[in-house]
Amino acid sequence: MASLIRKFYTLTLIRSGNKVLLGFKKRGFGQGKWNAFGGKVEKGESLEEAAIREVHEESGIEIVGGVEKVGELEFTFEGESNLMDVHVFAAKSFKGEPVETEEMRPQWFPIEDLPYSQMWPDDYLWYPIILKGGKFRGAFHFQGHDIILSQKLEEVNEF
Numbered sequence: 589m590a591s592l593i594r595k596f597y598t599l600t601l602i603r604s605g606n607k608v609l610l611g612f613k614k615r616g617f618g619q620g621k622w623n624a625f626g627g628k629v630e631k632g633e634s635l636e637e638a639a640i641r642e643v644h645e646e647s648g649i650e651i652v653g654g655v656e657k658v659g660e661l662e663f664t665f666e667g668e669s670n671l672m673d674v675h676v677f678a679a680k681s682f683k684g685e686p687v688e689t690e691e692m693r694p695q696w697f698p699i700e701d702l703p704y705s706q707m708w709p710d711d712y713l714w715y716p717i718i719l720k721g722g723k724f725r726g727a728f729h730f731q732g733h734d735i736i737l738s739q740k741l742e743e744v745n746e747f
């Protein structure tokens with residue numbers, strides 16, 4: 589099996605009471621889908637620093653109380669050599685109002701009414717784990733961006 593190139597990304601969930609802040613991706617990878625805020629980890633920054641940076645860049649929200657690691661996901665795509673190693677965080681506390689950026693149009697959604705049909709097809713499987721305070725590890729192999737060919741998902745007690 590040809591070797592894959594592992595690249596690191598973050599995703600950060602911002603929750604306030606019964607609402608979750610998502611962004612509609614206006615361009616680039618994942619364009620047209622609602623997603624949490626995230627992106628590539630740059631050289632020289634920690635996963636947590638990358639998570640906090642991406643949230644601020646994409647939504648204007650300032651994370652003040654740090655982030656908590658809640659999940660690890662690996663995404664591979666049929667016929668492509670990249671493996672996306674995505675570290676999922678939840679913001680402990682934050683300040684500021686979300687603003688629309690070139691990348692993302694932010695919107696608060698009630699937890700009971702997340703737009704899963706307009707999100708990545710794996711998300712409905714692991715968002716509930718985060719929302720009940722759990723942690724998870726998963727791997728999803730895609731055909732394109734909308735079909736999952738194979739998957740693994742398990743809840744874990746700690747990272």
Ligand SMILES: Nc1nc(SCCc2ccccc2)c2[nH]cnc2n1
Binds near residue numbers: 627
């Ligand atoms: N929720 C979710 N997110 C991603 S990519 C997240 C990481 C990323 C990468 C590049 C730009 C911004 C954000 C997914 N891929 C496959 N399923 C998926 N689910």
